[in-house]
Amino acid sequence: MKSITQCVLAGLGSLALIVAPAAAANLNASLKAGKAELKSAGPLAFAPDGILIVADPAAATVYAIDTNDNKASNAPAAEVAGVNEKIAAFLGASADQILINDMAVNPISKRAYLSVSRGKGPDAAAVIVRVDAKGKIEELALDGVKHAKVALPNAPAADAKDRRGASLRTEAITDVAFVEGKVVVAGLSNEEFASNLRVIPFPFTGVDRGASVEIFHGAHGKFETNSPVRTFVAYHINGKPHILAAYTCTPLVKFPISDLSPGKKVMGTTIAELGNRNRPLDMIVYKKGKTDFILLNNSSRGVMKLSTEKIDSYEGITKQTDVTGVPYETIAALKGVEHLDKVDDARAMMLIRGEGGSLDLKHLALP
Amino acid sequence: MPLLHWTLAFALAAITFEWRRDAVEIHGVPDPSSVRDLASQFRVSVAGKDIAIPGAYDVSGNTVRFRPRFPLQDGLTYEAHWGATTNTHTIPKIVRTPSTSVAQIYPTSSTLPANQLKLYLHFSASMSRGEAWRRIHLIDDAGKEVSLPFLEIEEELWDREARRLTVLFDPGRIKRGLVPHNEVGPALVEGRQYKIVIDREWPDATGTPLTAAFTKTFTVTPADRTPPTLTNWRIQTGTSLTVDIPEPMDSALLQRLIWIVDPKGERVDGDIRLANEETRWIFTPSTSWAPGKYQLIVGTILEDLAGNRIDRPFDVDSFERVEMRLTTKTKSIPFTVPSAATPK
Numbered sequence: 001m002k003s004i005t006q007c008v009l010a011g012l013g014s015l016a017l018i019v020a021p022a023a024a025a026n027l028n029a030s031l032k033a034g035k036a037e038l039k040s041a042g043p044l045a046f047a048p049d050g051i052l053i054v055a056d057p058a059a060a061t062v063y064a065i066d067t068n069d070n071k072a073s074n075a076p077a078a079e080v081a082g083v084n085e086k087i088a089a090f091l092g093a094s095a096d097q098i099l100i101n102d103m104a105v106n107p108i109s110k111r112a113y114l115s116v117s118r119g120k121g122p123d124a125a126a127v128i129v130r131v132d133a134k135g136k137i138e139e140l141a142l143d144g145v146k147h148a149k150v151a152l153p154n155a156p157a158a159d160a161k162d163r164r165g166a167s168l169r170t171e172a173i174t175d176v177a178f179v180e181g182k183v184v185v186a187g188l189s190n191e192e193f194a195s196n197l198r199v200i201p202f203p204f205t206g207v208d209r210g211a212s213v214e215i216f217h218g219a220h221g222k223f224e225t226n227s228p229v230r231t232f233v234a235y236h237i238n239g240k241p242h243i244l245a246a247y248t249c250t251p252l253v254k255f256p257i258s259d260l261s262p263g264k265k266v267m268g269t270t271i272a273e274l275g276n277r278n279r280p281l282d283m284i285v286y287k288k289g290k291t292d293f294i295l296l297n298n299s300s301r302g303v304m305k306l307s308t309e310k311i312d313s314y315e316g317i318t319k320q321t322d323v324t325g326v327p328y329e330t331i332a333a334l335k336g337v338e339h340l341d342k343v344d345d346a347r348a349m350m351l352i353r354g355e356g357g358s359l360d361l362k363h364l365a366l367p
Numbered sequence: 368m369p370l371l372h373w374t375l376a377f378a379l380a381a382i383t384f385e386w387r388r389d390a391v392e393i394h395g396v397p398d399p400s401s402v403r404d405l406a407s408q409f410r411v412s413v414a415g416k417d418i419a420i421p422g423a424y425d426v427s428g429n430t431v432r433f434r435p436r437f438p439l440q441d442g443l444t445y446e447a448h449w450g451a452t453t454n455t456h457t458i459p460k461i462v463r464t465p466s467t468s469v470a471q472i473y474p475t476s477s478t479l480p481a482n483q484l485k486l487y488l489h490f491s492a493s494m495s496r497g498e499a500w501r502r503i504h505l506i507d508d509a510g511k512e513v514s515l516p517f518l519e520i521e522e523e524l525w526d527r528e529a530r531r532l533t534v535l536f537d538p539g540r541i542k543r544g545l546v547p548h549n550e551v552g553p554a555l556v557e558g559r560q561y562k563i564v565i566d567r568e569w570p571d572a573t574g575t576p577l578t579a580a581f582t583k584t585f586t587v588t589p590a591d592r593t594p595p596t597l598t599n600w601r602i603q604t605g606t607s608l609t610v611d612i613p614e615p616m617d618s619a620l621l622q623r624l625i626w627i628v629d630p631k632g633e634r635v636d637g638d639i640r641l642a643n644e645e646t647r648w649i650f651t652p653s654t655s656w657a658p659g660k661y662q663l664i665v666g667t668i669l670e671d672l673a674g675n676r677i678d679r680p681f682d683v684d685s686f687e688r689v690e691m692r693l694t695t696k697t698k699s700i701p702f703t704v705p706s707a708a709t710p711k
Contacts (some may be wrong), residue, residue: 016444042522057522058527060651085416086418088415089416089418089420090415090418090420090421091420091436091437092411092413092420092435092436092437092439092440092445093413093437093440093443094441094443095415096441097440099496099497101521117496118437119574120495120496120497120498120570120572121493121496121524121529121571121572122493122527122528122572123493123531123572124496125437138419139421139436168526168527168531168619168623169619169623170518170524170525170526170527170528172522172523172524174522188520188522188524189524190524190525190526190531190533190619191533191534191617191619191620191623192620192668192670193484193485193538193670193674193681194668212628224674227538227542230520248518248520248535248538250540263656279518279519279520299519
């Protein structure tokens with residue numbers, strides 16, 4: 001869903017995309033060859049060097065997998081109409097027996113990676129496929145692949161059972177990203193209603209499993225709640241890395257990454273609300289001219305484009321009458337975008353639901 | 368799942384095809400070891416789709432075997448190509464009698480607050496993902512379906528066995544001060560009656576519909592914005608320990624976030640049951656109580672039906688209730704098992 005934010009000069013503005021750390025060049029060295037036994041394949045994101053971050057919600061684990069897909073290309077994955085049907089056929093199944101969970105574009109090769117469940121029951125197989133510039137679909141082999149994994153901090157253990165032998169508590173992972181040498185994971189418990197953002201240093205050391213942080217947001221300055229983050233993106237404000245997070249209950253909130261330390265309660269600044277009967281799905285940051293923009297696709301309010309120029313100076317929604325916050329425009333022509341990821345500053349790829357339920361992999365010229 | 372194995376052999380020239388879920392074999396192939404590229408010569412695909420299914424090949428005598436990456440799907444038609452020879456086969460569909468049902472919807476109470484946060488749907492067997500949001504309906508007392516009452520997240524909050532689904536009412540419509548709350552209001556209106564309807568057509572993990580639709584009817588009481596507190600809980604000792612709570616609590620958290628420690632500070636092993644519409648927590652220890660001072664430990668993230676936690680409301684009015692910001696993870700209530708305790 002989210003590729004590593006790339007090194008782009010800040011230009012005259014105070015905002016810059018996050019710069020990959022210099023140490024990124026040796027990230028592969030931390031990965032060991034073996035079988036990556038995914039129980040499920042959920043949100044995806046790319047770290048440097050073609051390393052794919054894969055969230056495995058069923059195992060409450062995050063994997064870093066070397067895709068060995070490091071050949072630079074400017075040609076993105078081809079557009080594929082009915083990509084869900086084609087992936088299903090590739091997996092020997094009908095389209096109604098697979099679920100496509102997420103999509104991420106490798107910023108080096110520009111291939112599109114999709115996390116897929118083959119089957120719909122609890123025993124569904126986890127598969128990662130990729131689509132190349134010719135539209136060819138292939139599976140990312142998980143046998144003998146260089147990888148590392150880390151169990152999510154403060155997550156229910158995969159074999160945890162209640163006193164009647166049932167393992168009931170689980171956590172859905174709604175987004176994952178690689179930010180400044182760390183893997184950031186947004187999750188949603190199937191029991192307690194809470195914000196839980198995990199920040200895990202990469203390479204995974206096995207000792208430092210990262211911090212679990214509660215992010216609160218205000219609602220018109222009066223009520224303070226915590227709530228699960230649905231999707232997020234990272235960028236700089238005044239040279240400091242921040243996260244812009246969209247909540248399940250629609251506020252768009254910013255907070256500095258430096259606030260994400262263990263056990264800390266973070267109060268984010270609400271900068272916009274995204275409207276009722278709507279769920280935020282994915283966000284990307286891109287640069288056009290001298291300005292950084294955020295593109296956000298929603299479940300029912302289409303794709304929104306926000307200029308970041310004013311986010312750093314915006315003081316937050318503080319009054320009951322102040323409803324909209326930071327201004328945004330809606331790209332009316334884009335409907336049914338279920339997943340979105342950036343190819344480069346000019347292009348993105350999206351999974352878009354067409355007429356009759358077909359899911360299409362399409363290019364998007366960034367507006 | 369019963370192991371099905373059948374043979375459908377078609378004489379096509381000198382070769383015959385044999386289909387199983389886990390393999391496709393071609394018999395009677397002259398000198399198969401001379402075929403350089405088996406994957407090009409022997410292709411298996413879903414019928415009508417020109418995409419070869421990946422898998423492994425091996426040769427045994429005059430038989431070439433293809434093992435698909437995943438078992439072939441019931442009811443789906445496939446094609447196998449050996450050079451210019453094509454064989455088509457449909458994997459038989461197992462017709463199953465519906466056996467899965469909705470076992471219970473929590474809360475079990477027939478009244479729910481207007482700011483009810485969660486429902487738990489318990490099924491008698493594992494279910495399919497990807498169907499939930501078109502299979503659960505909230506119908507008001509005028510017979511009209513309420514539009515988008517739930518947080519429809521694609522991930523669907525199942526437990527590992529996919530037997531319990533957590534359904535969140537849209538928190539944006541519950542939380543005061545947010546646009547959805549102000550513009551469209553809560554999904555549940557105080558004083559009205561609603562039905563939760565679960566479609567019979569919702570497929571279980573085998574793809575079979577439920578035995579029957581399920582309906583839960585309830586009446587809506589005023590929004591509950593008062594956090595629960597332990598001060599009014601009532602503990603009774605006996606063979607089982609009974610804790611009576613003045614209001615219903617979240618059923619899942621009630622079973623997870625309350626436990627008992629013995630006089631040595633060790634957790635007491637035993638069974639938990641809920642009763643009286645989730646207002647009663649009953650604990651039966653694995654071994655009989657020893658006399659002494661015990662503590663009932665309660666995690667402060669325990670929620671009532673409206674998501675209010677112990678001593679902390681769901682949406683804190685931060686200007687008026689800053690003192691409500693609780694940071695402790697547990698609270699406790701001491702109780703004593705007297706030496707003369709006689710089981711009730």
